[in-house]
Amino acid sequence: MSDSLQTRQHPTPLADQALQAGIRAARAGKKRFARQLLLKVTELDPMREEAWLWLSGVAESPEEALAYLQTVLALNPDNRQAQEGLRWLQSQHSPAGEQGPSGEYEPSPVREAPVATPVAETEASPGLSSSGELAPSLVLSVEQAEAIDRCLDKIADRSGACCIILADVTGQLIAERGQTSSMNTQVLSALAAGELVATHELARLVGEQARFKLLLNEGESQNVYLSDVGEQLIVIIVFDNNTPIGLVRLVLKQAVEELTPILMQSPPTVAETIMNEALDGDFAQLLESELDASFQVQQA
């Protein structure tokens, strides 16, 4: 998948011939014919900058020419002819209300072989997570799930929180305890994960070396407390004004200590075996008919 944009740099004879014929036609002023030929080239070899560049010269409208030039620049931001063409095109359109370009953009003849330069990656990489690699998947055994529930119950009890939710940093809900029936806890988890990562990014932007570890959303009657648990997990505690925040923090600290060893255990293989059996064979087929059924209900 990732190679799709990078591996098409081998010249193909047919594309070469069509390109040369297209350029000849463009130079001879046979725009329509040139367009046909050059479009053929882009079908055969979409990475051919020259073809897109010449297409911009025989485009039917300034918008189309602009698209072709932008394609060249997407493939190779350093392509000078495309840069010049873009400037020319923009200069023709800058004053508001002016009609189409008075002249016509003609790319200068390209004599060199196509420049198969991998496109420079110019955007700065956002400093999101320090860990980079994420755990591929999380499988909780019955015992683990029960231990987590007990632990969360204990926190809710001790702190008097309305509810407590364990999620992972990607927003996946893992466990929930307390009064959650009226809440969409899956969405809450997704939002909380987003909020925490946003604060990590904030920390980075203001030059904080560590991460902001917790986040308190304070309301008039309800409060939401978010915190990391290690690199992968987050805890969300919803509590009202009867619960002192200090207590929530204290209890959370203890919870983190208890949760970590539970999650470190690898799930028993027997669960995996049964899961494997369930996922084998006709699972995909059954899933498909289940999907069809769920869509069709509303389609009629």
Added chain:
Amino acid sequence: MFINWKLRELNLKIVYYGPALSGKTTNLQYIHARTNPQLRSELVSLKTREDRTIFFDFLQLELGQIKGLKPKFNLYTVPGQVMYEATRKLVLQGADGIVFVADSQMSRLADNIQAFKTMHRHLQDLGLGPQRVPCVVQFNKRDLPNLAPVPVLKRLFVPNGTPWFESVATDGAGVFETLKATINLVVSQAQQQL
């Protein structure tokens, strides 16, 4: 992927990725509108006053038990606008499958290319190679004039063997087909991983 053996739940995350205004949210809106309400969550959209996605859209599909397992699919979109680069990377975290929604209009070709490349860079940064995260490609807005020819789009965005679909997400054409193909790939990937 998250499996809760106690609840016999299999949770999988599918991310709709693509350039700004390519129709990612529209895909989710259509799925939301046409799916049995008992099997889906509400559609949560975090958007600006101008109706542009600022954080993500989220929709959960929960199917009935299949062989004792309850599959749940968490569908996300990323915000397409260039300035939300960091958010896009965040939403990609933990993805089990990706739908790349390309805007078929000729004038948007360059944006598609840019988005496609950035997506792969993010996936690489996150340690999610193509072997790990299957991708399905959707050429959206096939009802509009001045379209990029399908062979061009295929050469640019569809590596060998990748499923691709033409679509008009505003009226639903191709939307379920894309989702189903993605779910199939994601589930068979999960089968391999377990």
